[in-house]
Amino acid sequence: MGRYVALQMALAWAAGVIIAPLIFYSGLAAAFMGGPLLGLAVAVLTVLGSVALLYAIAAVSKQASGLTSTAKGRLAWAWLVLAGGLATSVYGVVMNGRLGLGLNFDQWPALAAGGAGYALCAAILAGRWFTLSGLAIAASLVAGGSYLSDVRADKLREQAHEQALHEKTSLWLGLAFSTSMPGYRLEHDGRTAWFTPEDRRPGEAQWARTITLSAEHGEFSTKYCSEQMLVVNFRGADNLECTVERPGLWYRSGRRPKAEEGCPCGLQEYVMQRGTLYLRIGATDAVPRKTLREAIQRARPLTEADLRRLLFPSPAPRD
Incomplete structure (x- = not known):
């Protein structure tokens, strides 16, 4: 079973590498091109296409978990992985801004991170110790990201305070x-x-x-x-x-x-x-x-x- 879970996670990661930027850029296109109906159509087609891709992955690796052993289960798995993957992508975008990483979806680190969320969701849905391990990794990522975000926020505040002090004192330098x-x-x-x-x-x-x-x-x-x-x-x-x-x-x-x-x-x-x-x-x-x-x-x-x-x-x- 372990090799099927590994296969499913690898395929989910590969799908996430495609889906994450696809949804991001299709969302931008829908927001800035055409009217609301066109935007809605693009969003619906993108989501349905993503679900279809994930469903195909579940069918190929159906031995990975009991959820993917039936057609209804595979459909539910596809929606759950998509929802979890999108949630991790949003979290990644937020952390990218807070940590000042400057990553874009046209860079491999961002693409790899975008797919990792889908692989993690697949592991959580696999059951048994995969679920526990996936939840532990997810909790560690959230806690670690929050900690690093707070550290960077403190550093930025310190830098801003230092810059403000320098600007105020520089007015006096040479004449004081x-x-x-x-x-x-x-x-x-x-x-x-x-x-x-x-x-x-x-x-x-x-x-x-x-x-x-x-x-x-x-x-x-x-x-x-x-x-x-x-x-x-x-x-x-x-x-x-x-x-x-x-x-x-x-x-x-x-x-x-x-x-x-x-x-x-x-x-x-x-x-x-x-x-x-x-x-x-x-x-x-x-x-x-x-x-x-x-x-x-x-x-x-x-x-x-x-x-x-x-x-x-x-x-x-x-x-």
Whole structure:
């Protein structure tokens, strides 16, 4: 009996190699060519032709199982194998998309897989241990496909998240700088960053000792130093004074035209040329000038890893 089952499975596989693409492409033709009546006629003829082919296989290998020993049984076998084969083909198409295999019915791996579902259904209908083995294989394929699909979905989500992080951080690369200043901590709102004192005094304005660091494309000059408006923390100053401390390093200072409650009136900044960029670090005159000079000299460009830690910090661990 075993050789008849093997013959029946081999013939069912060969039939599936023909039927799976035939039904797929006839379905496409019915959907995009002619009217609904023509589409229905094509579908009916394709299904009936497939059943006839499977019935012939059942007749040739009727010794394989008790179901194929009678004419009615062979007809039932043909319909069951066709239904099971179509179901496995649909499952294969779904898994092909989810796993990103990119297989088409004009490729041998896809054709072989399409026929395998028909052979598997033939094994399940053969009875005895063939049925148990076929069901075990079917369950393994479903479980394995679902597992691989979930793994790929997780990988795609991770890749999409990684790409989104890269796109966001790449906007800052080259223009984002940081520095170290004792007694200050770095803060940001997702668009700009600044340094605030750790020992903020009672009644002190929030921006009184806040330090900002930025980078701009271009070349700074002494002419710009004396003519360009001094703006620190969105506040401008008049009566500018410019000092060239050394080539490529300027100190600028000025006074606010109108005093504000709780904060100084003087503004100051250092400008340093660094290649094709120039850095600015500014604060009010409540911050020692030496602090700004040392901070801009220690400024370094942020790497992508630095930006990720800054812009997308990991959640704090729970106790």
